[in-house]
Amino acid sequence: MKRVLVFLLLFQAVSTFSRMKKCFGTGDVAFAIDGSESVGEIIFEVVKNFTIDTIDNMIIGPDNFNIAAMVFSSSLTLEDQFDFHEYQEKQHLKELIGNLYYIREGTRTDLAIKRMQEMLDSAPRKTVPKIMVLITDGKSASPVKTIAEAKLSKSKLTDIIVVGVNIDSSDISAIYELHAVVSDPDMILWLSFDHLRFHSPEQLLDSICQNASSSIITLLSFLALFFTRLFCKRCF
Ligand SMILES: *[C@@H]1O[C@H](CO)[C@@H](O)[C@H](O)[C@H]1NC(C)=O
């Protein structure tokens, strides 16, 4: 009888765990959200919600994921970004993303990549995987500079994931540029407005997790939390 119970509990733990989209790794992840005029207010808000949803499905903490984020346009502003020194607590990070504002000018993707790399370089943890998530609706103001910054970051072993939002398949120059920026062709996601609005960020989580190092500490802390919750309903 006891054995059946333990089995059932384990089964439930594993199925809950696998529903968490398998993102149980370790890594520093910097998000850059395109705040250029062409994006439009509504898509900008949808992208922010998508980013919040992504973070919601990651385990945040000193042994797991740390997050930084920014909005980029013709320039970056200090008020429209936060780095890895920010208090890394999920609810707080989600609020910070929610407060990012739309700049509505040009698309200096090169500045965003450069800044993400500075944030990753100055992050408190030195040996964890470094991952960038660039979310943009197309071609940058200077593709040559953008590709050069991406190349520099990749030479520092930073992984660059690209989310192309609402990009037309005939927009050859945007597609060419984003292919030159990304670390691996598998790590470009082409997402439509409707996809961003109505689907969970599963593909993005898969890409992030592919490059995160998986940590046994995360698995153990998940199981500990699961069983504490189960046996100690009044502790929370
Ligand atoms: C973003 O999420 C908030 C909170 O869930 C919601 O109120 C808002 O309508 C969403 N924005 C868009 C543009 O979907």
Ligand SMILES: *[C@@H]1O[C@H](CO)[C@@H](O)[C@H](O)[C@H]1NC(C)=O
């Ligand atoms: C990140 O994942 C991609 C796709 O699987 C892979 O090509 C790349 O080598 C990985 N990067 C690192 C540093 O492991």
